[in-house]
Amino acid sequence: MERRRLRNWVLGLLGWLAALVMFFPIFWMTITAFKTEQEAYQPGLFFIPTLESFREVFARSRYADYALNSIFISFGSTLLCFLLAIPAAYRMAFFPTRKTQSMLLWMLSTKMMPAVGVLLPVYLLFRSAGLLDSIRGLILIYALMNLPICVWMTYTYFCEIPAAILEAARVDGAGFCSEIRHVLAPMALPGLASTALLLIILSWNEAFWSLNLTSAHAAPLTVFIASYSSPEGLFWAKLSAASLLAVAPILVLGWLTQKQLVSGLTLGAVK
Amino acid sequence: MTAAAPIPTPPAAAAADPPLADGSVRLRNLSKTYADDRGRPVCHAVQGINLEIQDGELLVLVGPSGCGKSTTLRLIAGLESISGGTIEIGGRVVNQAEPKDRGIAMVFQNYALYPHMTVFDNLAFGLKLAKKEKAFIREAVLRAATTLGLEGLLERKPQALSGGQRQRVALGRALVRNPKVFLFDEPLSNLDAKMRVQMRAEIARLHSSLKTTMIYVTHDQVEAMTMGDRICVMRDGVLMQVADPLTLYRRPQNLFVAGFIGSPPMSLLPGRVESRDGRLAFVGGGGDGALTVPLTGRLEQLARGRIGRKIVFGLRPEHLNVAGGEATHAPASCLIEMAEPMGAESILYLKAGGSSLIGRVPGERLYKKGEKLTMHIHLEKAHLFDAESENAITET
Numbered sequence: 001m002e003r004r005r006l007r008n009w010v011l012g013l014l015g016w017l018a019a020l021v022m023f024f025p026i027f028w029m030t031i032t033a034f035k036t037e038q039e040a041y042q043p044g045l046f047f048i049p050t051l052e053s054f055r056e057v058f059a060r061s062r063y064a065d066y067a068l069n070s071i072f073i074s075f076g077s078t079l080l081c082f083l084l085a086i087p088a089a090y091r092m093a094f095f096p097t098r099k100t101q102s103m104l105l106w107m108l109s110t111k112m113m114p115a116v117g118v119l120l121p122v123y124l125l126f127r128s129a130g131l132l133d134s135i136r137g138l139i140l141i142y143a144l145m146n147l148p149i150c151v152w153m154t155y156t157y158f159c160e161i162p163a164a165i166l167e168a169a170r171v172d173g174a175g176f177c178s179e180i181r182h183v184l185a186p187m188a189l190p191g192l193a194s195t196a197l198l199l200i201i202l203s204w205n206e207a208f209w210s211l212n213l214t215s216a217h218a219a220p221l222t223v224f225i226a227s228y229s230s231p232e233g234l235f236w237a238k239l240s241a242a243s244l245l246a247v248a249p250i251l252v253l254g255w256l257t258q259k260q261l262v263s264g265l266t267l268g269a270v271k
Numbered sequence: 272m273t274a275a276a277p278i279p280t281p282p283a284a285a286a287a288d289p290p291l292a293d294g295s296v297r298l299r300n301l302s303k304t305y306a307d308d309r310g311r312p313v314c315h316a317v318q319g320i321n322l323e324i325q326d327g328e329l330l331v332l333v334g335p336s337g338c339g340k341s342t343t344l345r346l347i348a349g350l351e352s353i354s355g356g357t358i359e360i361g362g363r364v365v366n367q368a369e370p371k372d373r374g375i376a377m378v379f380q381n382y383a384l385y386p387h388m389t390v391f392d393n394l395a396f397g398l399k400l401a402k403k404e405k406a407f408i409r410e411a412v413l414r415a416a417t418t419l420g421l422e423g424l425l426e427r428k429p430q431a432l433s434g435g436q437r438q439r440v441a442l443g444r445a446l447v448r449n450p451k452v453f454l455f456d457e458p459l460s461n462l463d464a465k466m467r468v469q470m471r472a473e474i475a476r477l478h479s480s481l482k483t484t485m486i487y488v489t490h491d492q493v494e495a496m497t498m499g500d501r502i503c504v505m506r507d508g509v510l511m512q513v514a515d516p517l518t519l520y521r522r523p524q525n526l527f528v529a530g531f532i533g534s535p536p537m538s539l540l541p542g543r544v545e546s547r548d549g550r551l552a553f554v555g556g557g558g559d560g561a562l563t564v565p566l567t568g569r570l571e572q573l574a575r576g577r578i579g580r581k582i583v584f585g586l587r588p589e590h591l592n593v594a595g596g597e598a599t600h601a602p603a604s605c606l607i608e609m610a611e612p613m614g615a616e617s618i619l620y621l622k623a624g625g626s627s628l629i630g631r632v633p634g635e636r637l638y639k640k641g642e643k644l645t646m647h648i649h650l651e652k653a654h655l656f657d658a659e660s661e662n663a664i665t666e667t
Contacts, residue, residue, distance in 0.1 A: 170369075
């Protein structure tokens with residue numbers, strides 16, 4: 001018993017250390033946001049908090065526009081992603097063929113390619129299609145980017161549902177849409193919700209395509225942060241304030257839904 | 272690889288068939304073959320089945336795992352596509368019809384209740400999809416719930432119900448659809464023994480009050496014998512025999528049915544017909560000291576044309592007793608390999624010569640392994656089967 005208690009204690013300590021290491025940058029950024037530009041250059045913990053950096057950030061750029069863009073793009077791309085993923089996952093989960101597994105792996109493999117590899121073709125395509133610097137364009141590319149993850153996770157949740165229940169629904173007279181609406185979606189809801197949360201977070205934080213494909217109109221919060229690394233030099237306090245404003249909404253969302261996120265991500269793994 | 276010959280197909284239907292009653296089901300040359308991705312046939316699950324089920328009959332499809340009984344049921348339900356043949360329900364060909372348009376309702380082995388809906392919603396789901404009015408739905412659901420004793424459970428969710436209650440909800444869901452044919456896919460397999468007996472009686476009661484056609488699939492031959500008006504024994508996608516329980520028990524048409532129906536099973540002894548001192552006898556396997564049974568009376572007639580041929584001698588346990596001595600009994604000295612005292616009687620697993628036999632004896636005396644005793648074979652109740660074709664040898 002003693003050994004087990006000691007082991008638990010050590011593991012707990014390691015866990016706390018890991019958490020501190022991961023949390024530290026965010027913590028430091030938060031306190032830096034409340035310092036003046038001068039204080040920001042000194043690594044000190046004790047200071048008098050001030051809101052002047054925030055005031056300057058709001059005066060300099062329109063936070064609300066960027067935030068609204070982020071919201072539209074994250075939620076929009078997640079919605080589009082699900083519209084495409086649910087029929088695919090349905091087919092693969094309930095009518096699998098020999099090729100199903102290899103198709104899933106192939107889909108996942110597209111995520112392994114670095115985005116920069118296709119930057120030029122995508123840019124040119126977007127330009128000819130008039131999708132540059134548009135919310136539609138980003139929604140499209142984010143949906144495609146997240147599609148493999150969405151299909152994979154939805155597939156594992158659909159696999160948990162016994163086929164007999166869908167057959168019972170068929171006997172009761174349900175067509176495809178009724179099956180999804182009345183049987184599949186309610187049953188897979190926890191899994192679908194955590195997948196949606198994950199996709200929203202991924203889209204919100206995505207910084208490659210948003211920087212390269214937008215400029216004035218459709219720029220989300222990631223561009224907002226990047227705009228603070230200016231040729232004038234790095235203004236740490238303002239940069240931290242801007243970053244905090246960009247990250248805060250998604251941090252709060254993640255905090256509130258952490259239980260669903262964890263259970264959703266690990267549910268498939270245990271089975 | 273020689274399976275018994277399937278039931279001979281009935282003569283081709285005349286151009287004008289008499290109109291079938293509402294709940295009758297007719298399968299004509301029904302077959303289902305599973306193919307792999309390239310279209311090559313991989314599994315002949317159901318092969319050319321011909322079956323006529325009368326309106327109001329409770330027909331049981333029974334057989335070992337993989338015999339095609341569930342596949343046949345799912346073909347009738349419309350959950351699988353047909354590879355060949357036709358299915359008629361109520362006189363109408365339903366090959367292409369959706370399950371909801373066939374007038375059927377199905378009760379699944381794992382109940383398949385909707386876990387996120389209350390019992391009421393589970394029962395009402397089909398009617399809601401059919402866009403019936405609320406009052407109609409409420410009335411139908413309450414009626415079904417009262418029939419099955421579910422009135423107090425309507426607001427509960429399936430996870431708050433016991434196995435038996437869940438199965439009743441599954442039954443209720445089928446009842447609410449007011450179908451022409453009920454389809455049961457091993458509904459009692461997941462219940463404990465006591466609940467199984469209770470639900471069996473309830474389904475039988477339902478059948479006698481509703482008088483609707485029911486097709487019941489099970490692998491349990493006890494269930495089949497107690498519930499069915501008629502029983503279809505299946506093996507490897509083929510019908511081995513279709514008859515009422517008693518006929519199946521007393522006049523099995525082939526080795527498979529003989530060995531499948533009846534618990535404990537019929538003793539099936541391979542051997543040959545030989546002529547001993549001018550009389551016919553069955554000689555079992557095992558060389559010297561093999562079991563020799565004189566074939567007299569009816570058995571002599573059956574074996575007459577088969578001297579020297581291989582046959583199988585079949586005997587039900589109740590026809591192998593300790594008491595005996597009449598002219599129609601043949602003695603056999605046996606060694607007890609195992610004894611199972613059941614209380615009122617004991618089941619003895621015996622060895623005679625090289626042949627294994629099962630016998631039933633009164634339960635008052637305790638028999639022990641290793642004991643030797645003389646058992647008596649009731650010759651007039653024995654069965655003879657041809658060893659190659661596996662068919663029963665009958666008078667005709």
